[in-house]
Amino acid sequence: MTEFLMLSLVPLLVAGLCSLSCALLGNFLVLRRQALIGDAISHVALPGIVASFLLTGTLAPPAMLVGAGAAALITLALIELIRRLGRVEASAAMGVAFTALFALGVLMLEWSGASGVHLDVEHALYGNLESLVWFEGTRLTALWDPQALAGLPPQLSRVAWVALLVSLFMMLAWRPLVLGSFDAAFAASQGARPGLTQLLLVVMVAVAAIAAFEAVGSILVIAMFICPPAAARLMTDRLSHQLAWSQAFALASAVLGVVLAGHGPGWLGIDAGLSAAGMVSVVAGLILLLACRFGPRRHRAAPPPG
């Protein structure tokens, strides 16, 4: 039990909260066919964080968040500029912007020698769920002992705040979000400002991606933006049901993934831990595979009769 409290509880909670908030936002990205915005933004978090580290010399969360946020905004502006001037589709513009910035991040990291010491590319990609150890979690009573609770890894409260923020955003912006996803022209006629809603959605995606980035790595963030909502989309035609499905899938992937990564090798008699972030993505992918094969609404809707 104490082993669970110390080693497994925090990774489970962090992975679960990250998955839930990313999957919630992901529903709208998938509906709007903008799934790859999450991909682009979580890639450019790396140059943002490295740049802020080189400028401020610290890895304090506020500096990192500002750096990553600035990088996300620069990327969005760059994508828009390339799309308009070059007259290429948005995905190509995105490909130019985020790969170039990621390359810049890698270069800064290697050149400054910060790699290995404080930051490295691998860490940025697959996160560090396993290192979230709660040293004070020695016994069950620690759960209501304020002193022990203060020793919880700071990532936990960060992702909890983000989950709260994302839920609030969803509640407040629900109507314009839904309208804009299905019929932007109608939304505009209703005074819903689809452009502003779109921008806010992308900003929330950036916030969720950046907060989750440090704890779980960018790959898990991308997987959670896309896989659970995509699987949920194949289960139902109703948006509210889709949201519920996506949350269930996200939670299932997080729990199963973390448990499998921690204990799976042990069941096979091998003493090693696997990457939890990677495992969560794999479980999410398996769920999506099942949904693609058996989901009741997996085919494109037939044209309405008559």
Added chain:
Amino acid sequence: MMDAWLDALTLSAGYNTRLVTLGALLLGAAAGMVGSHVLLRKRALISDAVSHATLPGLAAAFILIALVQGDGRWLPGLLLGAAASAALGLAAVQAMSRHTRLGEDSAIGAVLSVFFGLGVVLLTVIQAMPVAGQAGLSGYLVGATAGMLASEAYLLGAMALGLLVALVILRRTLLLLCFDPEHAWTQGVDLRRADAWLLGLLLAVTVVGLRVTGLILIVALTIIPPVTARFWTDRPHALLMIAAVAGALAGYLGVTLSSVHPRLPSGALVVLAAFALFLASLLIAPRRGLLAHLIDRYRFVRRVHCRQGLLALARGEAIFDPTTLRILHRLGHIRRDGLATAQGRAAARDARHEERLWTHYRHAYPEEAAQLGARRLEPISRLLPPDLIDELERRLPPEAPHE
């Protein structure tokens, strides 16, 4: 440092560097050409899925090879594994976007994250294995040409050359596929097979590029050069050539720069070289570039001010807008105190006459006039044929008498 770079640039910095440079050059050209086709097919980011999907195959191949011979670093085997899992990922994207209601963007994102996640899990398996050569694998993530063996460089160079030849041979079919699939079909082109060829070539470029730029950045080499080329031309063959040259230049500059210092990662530098070429094009390309846009806009604003000012002069109205006054003054149409010069009065009369011709033209040929849009500000004789202008002049209603 400058000297070291110059040595590398002139291919005189040692045998290995020279080999790798030539290989990267060929790879860049091949990636630019394949990327152009994929861009024209509006599937640019599919290469992102392909490149991320190589990781599990790479790691699985490493494990297998390590179990057999104790050291997993055997390039042909690793590339084979990478190609196999990339093909699987590609098939998954195709199947998902074809048979389910999900869009291709979701399919790409799902495949890249899940395959990469699986790869990461396998990497942690490798970390727990007591085998040599583990450090070599991280070179495939962000690319490292520094430690490349001569035999590896030969293999990659030969593969890149082969790809380039295949692309040149297939270019007609592929272009037809990108621009007019229906026409291609009537010409007896098997669309599915052509599409498979294109994706196969993309996959091959990705796998060959793994060692040079790393799997996260190889996607850049198939997207940035074609987008760069798009700024310079509207013609497909020219697009292919320019993209190939831009890709080759990026490979050449990036690899030579990275050979200067061991802390300079080759993959990132290749991509940044490609991006620098792109930025230059974005700024200075004729017609499409930022500078050209700004100049166009400036000219347009000037023309509008000039025309409005002259019309005001012709009507004998006062002009208040300082920009209009400045432009008219610079053109010599008005004096410093705002009074029209003789030249200005003549120009005002011309402008007035021209405006009347345009008004008449708009009444007589409303659709043609609408198509001209804002170009109406140019001299009428440049836009309309002389006989039409003659006709308009003849049918011009008599001018209302001045008061």
